Amino acid sequence: MPSRLRLGHIVYSNCFPVHARLLDQPRAGDPALIAGIPSELNAMLREGALDAAPSSSIEYAHHADRYRIVPDLVIGSRGAVRSIVLVSRVPPAALGGAVVAIPTASATSVVLLKILLAVRWGAAAHFRWFDQAVEDPFEGGAAAALFIGDVALRPDLYPGLPHRFDLGAEWWEETGLPFAFALWQAAPGDPGRLRELHAVLRESRRYGEDNRRLLAERYASHFRMPADELDRYWGDLWYTLDDEMVRGLETFYRLAAEIGELGAVPEWRWTEEARTAQRRARGLRARHRAYGRSPGR
Numbered sequence: 001m002p003s004r005l006r007l008g009h010i011v012y013s014n015c016f017p018v019h020a021r022l023l024d025q026p027r028a029g030d031p032a033l034i035a036g037i038p039s040e041l042n043a044m045l046r047e048g049a050l051d052a053a054p055s056s057s058i059e060y061a062h063h064a065d066r067y068r069i070v071p072d073l074v075i076g077s078r079g080a081v082r083s084i085v086l087v088s089r090v091p092p093a094a095l096g097g098a099v100v101a102i103p104t105a106s107a108t109s110v111v112l113l114k115i116l117l118a119v120r121w122g123a124a125a126h127f128r129w130f131d132q133a134v135e136d137p138f139e140g141g142a143a144a145a146l147f148i149g150d151v152a153l154r155p156d157l158y159p160g161l162p163h164r165f166d167l168g169a170e171w172w173e174e175t176g177l178p179f180a181f182a183l184w185q186a187a188p189g190d191p192g193r194l195r196e197l198h199a200v201l202r203e204s205r206r207y208g209e210d211n212r213r214l215l216a217e218r219y220a221s222h223f224r225m226p227a228d229e230l231d232r233y234w235g236d237l238w239y240t241l242d243d244e245m246v247r248g249l250e251t252f253y254r255l256a257a258e259i260g261e262l263g264a265v266p267e268w269r270w271t272e273e274a275r276t277a278q279r280r281a282r283g284l285r286a287r288h289r290a291y292g293r294s295p296g297r
Contacts, residue, residue, distance in 0.1 A: 007031035008041035008053025012149035013223040014075050017234050020208030037105040052186035056107035061253050064266035070184035074241040078178040081168030084109045085152040088144035088163040092121040100125040101137030101145035108181050109148050112167050115255045120174050177248035194271040
């Protein structure tokens with residue numbers, strides 16, 4: 001009997017709606033869930049300790065030759081995301097030459113911040129890593145700091161500092177495109193098992209959609225958030241990797257390459273059952289218009 005697939009699970013609340021059934025109503029034969037923060041899951045997938053994971057979208061760009069994207073699944077936003085926040089002592093345009101602290105838990109959000117600083121705000125900052133779970137970056141002299149996940153959702157996140165920016169909202173205003181923070185990625189493997197994984201994940205996501213309010217009430221204490229707030233947060237996120245989300249990803253990858261954070265825009269490689277999705281994405285690439293400043297372009 002083949003062993004269960006090892007599926008990474010992001011410990012933040014933003015991943016829960018896709019893995020909702022797996023967590024709330026587990027069944028024999030489900031993938032084995034292995035929890036971690038995004039950077040840990042990226043490393044585990046890279047090292048072969050996971051078969052699939054909702055990994056940072058920039059992780060795919062760095063290792064597109066090794067991974068396949070599970071279609072239709074994403075953790076993204078169309079505008080404000082609320083859980084990716086830059087907190088600053090000064091306006092972002094004034095961060096040129098200043099120290100900006102970036103969390104070790106993140107990968108995609110760090111590159112997104114660097115793009116926004118370069119393209120939207122014209123500021124060439126100096127970056128320093130910090131552990132957002134235990135460190136106060138401002139005590140170390142940082143002028144600004146990026147926070148992600150449930151830490152960024154805390155109402156007591158440096159309320160005395162005057163400037164805070166939701167990176168999902170800033171990206172939307174700059175490009176008019178949604179943003180994909182994480183993609184479900186898999187190492188190439190048995191096509192039948194990857195088809196089963198895709199079906200299980202879609203069924204689990206439907207369970208999360210159909211029971212969102214109930215799940216928010218049930219897991220509010222786990223995530224240390226009021227049920228109303230958790231329900232609203234989940235409702236504001238986007239979990240479908242549609243054509244517009246792919247356009248946003250392509251723009252993100254291109255801009256990351258332009259600022260030197262990526263060697264080249266990757267080719268799209270999908271799990272075996274997604275040949276039609278792969279062809280659609282390739283057609284979209286051929287039709288993709290040049291990046292512009294006007295929302296909706």
